[in-house]
Amino acid sequence: MARLYGGIDLGGTSMKVVVATAKGEVAGSAGGPTTPGASAAATIESIAQHLETAASLASVHPDKLKGIGIGAPGAVDPKRGIVVTAPNLGWKNVRLGAALGKRLGSPVVVGNDVQVAIVGEHAFGAAKGCSRVVGVWVGTGIGGGLIIDGRLDRGARGAAGEIGHVLLKEDGPLCGCGRHGCAEALASRTAMERDVREAARNVKTSVLKIMKEREKTRMTSSVMARALKANDPVMKRVLANAQHYLGLLVGNLVNVLDPEMVVIGGGVAQRLGEPFVQPIREVARSRFLRPDPDGKVRIEPSILGDFSGALGACALAKRELR
């Protein structure tokens, strides 16, 4: 039987769990909502039960898995398997790796949600075969991750890749982190929604109407896609502005890190694809110090779908528990 790994993509609102081979073939999967306000222990028990379901579908006992990876939505201390802080879960210093490992009887590797998604794209997706990759994940916030020499590079404190808080405009908007002008405050989906709402005070836009029709309280990627299809001028302008700053961010990252590839992922990129990435690529390339006439530095959208995080968590477990 093929060696099997468990992978968990733990989000603030839902979780996805897979049991898969080292090649990313899914043998079993499960998933469900994350209960708001639940204790960490209750959430960990819920994760374990989903993992048991997925393992059962794959006809394997959880303690026979070669390892389990999990991506958590926050800051992690990978060496100790601790989620240092995960605001969307209300977690602080949760010993996720130890608790889950004890409950399931397999070793557990902890990463953050963006890191595991990037490992997924590197193991099975857009960045397959590259040894040096930067991931730029655009969603509620902006997260990132580095692959160096073919491995997830976590930094000295497990904090590498916090690219959402690269300063791009000193007098720019207030960021969720309390500082001004971070990339996240200029170009995340949250920043775009803020800009759309502000513009809507003075200019006609279909965005708020689409949100109402779809009973969304937030400007989701699907709302954005619909508004763009309707040629909404506010949505187009706000998106172009965010793409501009994302281009400056990617340019900075290429100048510092000199990667083979930059993968742009997250909900917006997944929904809009190449048309989202193209203007980012153009601005980024205009900032490259080292000329790249042959386009050796690739800037591409992610290609894995909803399972990228959970599959990436499997790949992380495989790599780090070798």
Add this chain to the structure above:
Amino acid sequence: MARLYGGIDLGGTSMKVVVATAKGEVAGSAGGPTTPGASAAATIESIAQHLETAASLASVHPDKLKGIGIGAPGAVDPKRGIVVTAPNLGWKNVRLGAALGKRLGSPVVVGNDVQVAIVGEHAFGAAKGCSRVVGVWVGTGIGGGLIIDGRLDRGARGAAGEIGHVLLKEDGPLCGCGRHGCAEALASRTAMERDVREAARNVKTSVLKIMKEREKTRMTSSVMARALKANDPVMKRVLANAQHYLGLLVGNLVNVLDPEMVVIGGGVAQRLGEPFVQPIREVARSRFLRPDPDGKVRIEPSILGDFSGALGACALAKRELR
């Protein structure tokens, strides 16, 4: 006899050559001016002769050296040992590694000048014992280099660490690279000189007088030190402005790379030391996303003197020719 290495710090105006042990003990050294307008072949011959002198002082034949490292002032292709472009030398696509290796009979490793200086600080200086370091070198321009897992990280194309061209202020001053708002255009010694000259049109400053007295056409580090000692208000204000932007740059680098240590080097840092670094550290820390209450991320001035580049080139040869 101890194994000996050759190290060359090739600058636009002068070169320094050492023959040293793996521990950085100098067994022989030589140096001299770089002839302006000389052909690449003539400059390489001059380097070889200096290396022969240093080797002779160390009682070793050049072809008995374990390896030779050289730092060149420009963009290099380390795999092929080529200096892609070095404006201060007038070089384009010079096969420095092959030419020097053939001439001297020892294998040659090529890096850029800032990279070798950072390797020097890592091997023998401020960053000794660290496994993850970012170097920020402030001089005519701003250069950088990364140590990851204890090794010089050169990037996919040998272009990693071009931190001088991180955008910090989109409508900022024009940079030598033709773009606006790069760190180098805001905080290099060249940028500071531009700001002092501009201020001097309207405000009294001693800087130009000091330059005249010392027969300097440029605002060197020693001119800066003298003006600061005289409490010159323009120099103080211009320096504080550059330190502010260097702080933003270091903050960005820490958020992306999560190093153990940031070494601030180059002529200005060497001359001014801790008082130069202290305000940079303060601004940088205000930008850290991951809190660092215990000051685990050290931001320190370089400590090696004039031989850091040549000794770093020895260390690079030792590491990469192992």
